[in-house]
Amino acid sequence: MKTPIIECHRLEKWYSGVHALKNVSLTVNRGEAVGLVGDNGAGKSTLIKILSGVHEPDAGSIRIEGRDVRIRNPRQAMELGLETIYQYNSMVPTMTIARNVFIGREPLTWSLFGFGWMDKKKMDRESVQAIADVDLHLRSPEALVGELSGGQRQGVAIARAMHFKSKVLILDEPTNHLSVKETDKVIGFVRDLKKQNVTGIFISHNMQHVFQCCDRIVAMARGEIVFDRPVGETSIDEVHGYL
Numbered sequence: 001m002k003t004p005i006i007e008c009h010r011l012e013k014w015y016s017g018v019h020a021l022k023n024v025s026l027t028v029n030r031g032e033a034v035g036l037v038g039d040n041g042a043g044k045s046t047l048i049k050i051l052s053g054v055h056e057p058d059a060g061s062i063r064i065e066g067r068d069v070r071i072r073n074p075r076q077a078m079e080l081g082l083e084t085i086y087q088y089n090s091m092v093p094t095m096t097i098a099r100n101v102f103i104g105r106e107p108l109t110w111s112l113f114g115f116g117w118m119d120k121k122k123m124d125r126e127s128v129q130a131i132a133d134v135d136l137h138l139r140s141p142e143a144l145v146g147e148l149s150g151g152q153r154q155g156v157a158i159a160r161a162m163h164f165k166s167k168v169l170i171l172d173e174p175t176n177h178l179s180v181k182e183t184d185k186v187i188g189f190v191r192d193l194k195k196q197n198v199t200g201i202f203i204s205h206n207m208q209h210v211f212q213c214c215d216r217i218v219a220m221a222r223g224e225i226v227f228d229r230p231v232g233e234t235s236i237d238e239v240h241g242y243l
């Protein structure tokens with residue numbers, strides 16, 4: 001048996017009076033694409049925020065590749081190879097595509113005492129490559145992210161995660177407000193993660209989408225995991241019955 005990439009063990013999370021996660025244990029294997037579904041307020045985003053270092057659990061433990069970890073902030077999550085893409089993702093619309101690809105990881109031509117000159121040529125070159133690698137075709141690395149469509153922005157965010165060799169890509173409702181065509185593209189991205197041995201956790205309210213690109217369906221209801229089964233052994237109707 002290979003060591004799972006993620007093991008959450010008995011996680012609990014309270015937001016003052018709200019018990020958002022109740023005894024949540026979840027194991028995800030490397031290269032798997034897990035669809036996380038559930039009604040509004042089920043606790044999906046809370047679980048993901050714990051994995052991405054936005055919140056810490058009140059109880060329970062997390063292992064990444066078999067090692068006990070505490071994920072105290074988003075940077076630590078990134079260092080562990082966990083990258084999260086939100087519906088309105090972390091890109092800066094007023095900056096270029098190239099700058100957004102390298103945000104927080106800018107290569108420097110020289111540096112002194114932590115200050116330096118950004119290597120713009122390298123950023124341009126590598127961002128073009130990163131974007132081509134996910135089969136996204138954009139005019140120029142100089143274009144501002146604010147001028148891209150929602151689907152293109154998600155594409156750039158995914159290109160960034162792939163370029164920096166994230167081990168796990170978590171997508172929290174990445175297709176909200178996207179056109180049908182753009183949504184298909186994002187679903188294609190999720191389906192292709194496996195080819196690069198990247199693990200995916202895909203949250204969506206659209207059961208069809210999840211069934212199209214995931215290997216396994218995990219459903220949450222009222223803070224608990226209530227269903228967990230391979231896609232091939234269940235149906236949309238059955239999953240609905242658990243929500």
Ligand SMILES: Nc1ncnc2c1ncn2[C@@H]1O[C@H](COP(=O)(O)OP(=O)(O)OP(=O)(O)O)[C@@H](O)[C@H]1O
Nearest residue numbers: 015016018020038039040041042043044045046047
């Ligand atoms: N920052 C917060 N402060 C207080 N309560 C919160 C906070 N974030 C979430 N909650 C509550 O925790 C519960 C779980 O919310 P969560 O956002 O995890 O649900 P979700 O499954 O992602 O729902 P949705 O599908 O609507 O995004 C809800 O009752 C929600 O109101």
Ligand SMILES: [Mg+2]
Nearest residue numbers: 044045046172
């Ligand atoms: Mg949510």
